[in-house]
Amino acid sequence: MSTFNPEELDLEQLPMLGRGVWGSVLDLGDGTVLKLGKRSGGIGDGHEKFRHEAMVLDRLAQVTSPIGPLLPVVVEWDVLNQAIQFEGEPHTIWMRQTKLAGRLATIDQVLGMRGTERRALAASVAESLAGLYGAFERAGIAADLRSSGGVADFQLGDIRLEAMDRERLEKFRRIAALLDPADDHPIHGDFNISNILLDNGGKVVGVVDFAETRLGRLEEDLCSITSEIPALRQDYVERVEAASGRRVNRQALEIFEIGSDMISMILARYRFAEHSSAGRLEAEIDRRLGGV
Ligand SMILES: Nc1ncnc2c1ncn2[C@@H]1O[C@H](COP(=O)(O)OP(=O)(O)OP(=O)(O)O)[C@@H](O)[C@H]1O
Numbered sequence: 001m002s003t004f005n006p007e008e009l010d011l012e013q014l015p016m017l018g019r020g021v022w023g024s025v026l027d028l029g030d031g032t033v034l035k036l037g038k039r040s041g042g043i044g045d046g047h048e049k050f051r052h053e054a055m056v057l058d059r060l061a062q063v064t065s066p067i068g069p070l071l072p073v074v075v076e077w078d079v080l081n082q083a084i085q086f087e088g089e090p091h092t093i094w095m096r097q098t099k100l101a102g103r104l105a106t107i108d109q110v111l112g113m114r115g116t117e118r119r120a121l122a123a124s125v126a127e128s129l130a131g132l133y134g135a136f137e138r139a140g141i142a143a144d145l146r147s148s149g150g151v152a153d154f155q156l157g158d159i160r161l162e163a164m165d166r167e168r169l170e171k172f173r174r175i176a177a178l179l180d181p182a183d184d185h186p187i188h189g190d191f192n193i194s195n196i197l198l199d200n201g202g203k204v205v206g207v208v209d210f211a212e213t214r215l216g217r218l219e220e221d222l223c224s225i226t227s228e229i230p231a232l233r234q235d236y237v238e239r240v241e242a243a244s245g246r247r248v249n250r251q252a253l254e255i256f257e258i259g260s261d262m263i264s265m266i267l268a269r270y271r272f273a274e275h276s277s278a279g280r281l282e283a284e285i286d287r288r289l290g291g292v
């Protein structure tokens with residue numbers, strides 16, 4: 001029986017490692033982190049996301065080298081009958097995971113890197129993705145995952161689009177429907193730079209955030225990084241092909257990048273009222289939709 005009870009902690013005093021739409025990650029100082037989750041945040045159900053991540057990490061924990069040490073291990077998790085207030089919001093689920101070493105790199109830091117440094121980063125990130133795919137296979141996790149339904153099928157939940165954005169989305173869906181189908185396989189689902197921990201030499205030493213792990217295609221994972229940091233695209237794509245033995249469909253990648261911008265734009269505009277960032281993304285989407 002666990003004696004851990006987050007309600008007894010002075011949560012506001014713990015160092016914060018990250019804050020996302022579904023909750024916050026705090027450093028418990030004993031080699032573990034506490035993820036505190038909200039039921040509502042982005043699109044979907046926060047409890048489902050936590051449960052799903054725990055299932056995926058438990059499966060992966062059975063697989064060790066070479067990717068094993070890069071992944072968090074779930075220590076325990078629970079759903080709360082009584083919400084904990086943290087930073088003024090009700091949190092109703094928590095998970096303790098082992099704390100991974102390493103630090104995050106921001107997009108600006110990656111953009112500021114010298115060419116050799118950036119290429120080394122692309123290679124290390126590519127190797128960790130290929131290693132993760134090997135681990136998914138060895139864990140036989142495909143049977144536990146649901147399909148993403150493809151790039152054009154992202155869920156909007158309760159978001160009601162204005163006419164201009166409905167048209168944009170429809171245009172995007174028409175283009176995406178022309179894509180060659182691919183064999184789906186387990187993907188990380190949110191393999192962006194904020195979910196990758198690096199050592200001081202820029203080598204990947206940790207991968208977190210398995211809440212979106214699902215069946216999908218390789219380009220879906222690649223676009224998480226390439227849409228945010230186009231400067232990494234070429235090296236990253238080549239390195240992923242070499243490390244995974246899979247072919248990257250460049251056209252599919254381009255369409256997934258537009259899809260990724262589309263989701264960010266919709267969230268910025270309709271969920272977070274970040275209008276200047278929505279405007280920038282909108283201009284980029286229109287430019288690219290005109291070009292494909
Ligand atoms: N096990 C861990 N060890 C070290 N740091 C972690 C760990 N888990 C999370 N973090 C840190 O906390 C941040 C947020 O964690 P995570 O990505 O799991 O949640 P999130 O981004 O809030 O989730 P979502 O993307 O689903 O909203 C990460 O970017 C990372 O810096």
Ligand SMILES: [Mg+2]
Binds near residue numbers: 020194195209
């Ligand atoms: Mg994250």
